[in-house]
Amino acid sequence: MPILEVQDLSVSFVQYTKGLRQKKVQAITSLDITMHEGEILAVVGSSGSGKSLLAHAILGILPSNARVSGTINYSGDELTPVRQASLRGREIALVPQSVNYLDPLMSVGAQVRTSVHNDNPVEVQKKIFERYHLDPDLDKKYPFQLSGGMARRTLVSMAMVSGAKLIIADEPTPGLDSIVIKEALSNFRELADHGCAVMMITHDLGSALQIADKIAIFYAGTTVEVAPVKDFFGRGEKLRHPYTKALWRALPQNEFVPIPGSQPLPNTLPSGCLFEPRCETATRECSLKQPKIQEIRGGMVRCIHAT
Template sequence: MSHPALRISDMSIKDKSGVLLVDRVCFSVERGGAFVLIGETGSGKSLVAQAVLGLLPAGLIVSGQIECDGEMVNLADRAALRSHWTHQLALVPQEPRSALDPTMRILPQIAGIAQQHRARAAMSSVSLHHTVERQYPFMLSGGMAQRVLVAGALTTDARVIIADEPTKGLDDDRVEEAVLRLRQIQEHGRAVFAITHDIRVALGLGGQLAVMRDGQLLEQGPVHNLISAPRHAYTRAWLGADPDRWQARKASTSVDPVLEARSLSYRVGSRTLFSDLSVRLHHGSITAVIGPSGSGKTMLGNVLLGLARPIAGSVRWKDGTDPHFVRRPSLRAQYQKLHQDPASAFVPGRVIRQQFIDLSSVLPSGYMERDLPPLLERLGINPGLLDRRPDEVSGGQLQRIAIARLLLFEPLLLVADEPTSRLDPLVQREVMELLQELVNERGMALLITSHDRRLVRAVAYDVIELG
């Protein structure tokens, strides 16, 4: 009888206080097939992968069994699990840059001297030129670095490749490329266990799809069956959160500008990111800046906010003010930026409430009692979260808290730099709907930088394409 490449039986994970984090998870991955696990941040997806690899954080207790190609192993036996690395299990991490040693050339990182011929064959199979083997990680694009990790997994004898968020933060073209690389793994006869927020990964790989929430598998089955006829309300909500299913937004009718830029050019070293670019943003408008990584999206937002100087052209805020020569703090406070990573906007280790209190020198007296509570209620933020540190709240919660802090300044313009790239689909839709409502209610202008064309089609009327 043929065994699956990987079978998980009755996996449960508890913390040291006995709180159940993962509840009796069972699934199998067939040889040459795929099993895709989707679910919101904090649902337990990554804990499942860590348990399979014997890499759970200290203090967590796991029970259940894993079967690798017919051999049974207790999930609590970390040493036995780790003995299956390379010949049974291999990991393709979600952050290629952090997974590669910046001081080593590529080939030695993929394989030792004895396996260099296999490494070269694997690199060739994922369309990496032979010259890449002598390069360092910093010399590679994000897509190339990801291919290096896939080549490393192929160089091993692992029958199951675990891919953790393989498309996180990638533009549309690179999403397709990442899925193609995972399919190449399947074509080599390996099985793929993928953890993702992106339904396109499941559609591209086929096989089985499972939906996880609060540590439980709500439902699982063949990908196309589950997508076409989901049984659980949460699954239907998840699928409905895909940007392709959002209703398109109507254009603003306002002609009153909050910003006008003419003939902008910006260069980094010898490379010109954009040239002769003009932008006009109105009250109540939503404009998107789209393009691949490195095309200058973030830099354009910085130029419009007066945080970077163009080599040519001009930017004028309301009433003709040049942002590089603003003398009124009240005006500068009305042109705000929502960062891609909400954690980067807060001081780590410092209680969030205190970081709101720190604004007392630039906000009107009484804002903590008068202005902040209704904003928290409007944004669905539990006031108790302010008594935590930034690392003690989820990404979606911290993003809403960051929005609340910005709205205290009553901005005319909000530049949102990839505001949802680190969020799961449900939270992404929630954040974008919230931003759209605030644009309508407050009449501010919203400029979004994004690599996601589907999201842009759903929320923006005017689009600026770079790169």
């Protein structure tokens, strides 16, 4: 049984324009992912593709003007708002993208200790500070007294000590030096190897390939492909979606070929395949309706021409 299953998730926001006219902005459309225990799923996509919104939808921390449809199941049961509140920070932990998630009125040591639910909080906090090269004296300092890198390491520490079964790491490595990045990635892999499920949200496909089992590619608020890491090699011959192939070829270590055009904004989404306006292999059929996700060659893809 999957520990997390997201099916046909859509998230929109109600906004008011001039004259108090109401409009709906569609941020996520028909998004699907599945995760199992002991697995690292890397969610990769450009800014605005829906990566962080997915994390917030799972945790139930979207703003009040959000409208959500579709289903999110955790350990086989639906994640209702009440269940999200009871699991948040315990069985499901977030490493947020912004260091502003730290409580400005609480010392960082105390914040880490409040995340410990099973062992001795003081001992666990000391060990995790040592592991992430945080000076013991920092436990009495407040977030504004920390550098960006220190604050990010504190956020990672809080998730690591929580004992969660599902960790969602939203861009966990920016602001960290190469040694700490390597150690953080290694720790996520270690957690997965001991049965934890880890969702790593990132722009960095290269880092994701170092530790992930599967890569989910997001584009304009939907999943266009989920592929095993082993399919990312050569010129991307084993990949299924044109966007994934283009993203792979655009990496500096590969062909460094730019993708023409830009990702559409939530209020200008095309009626058909969301990648169709930029796709070199698109046909008229691609512009008629958004394709359904389908299983092909051990992966998932949203493209009518995928083989």
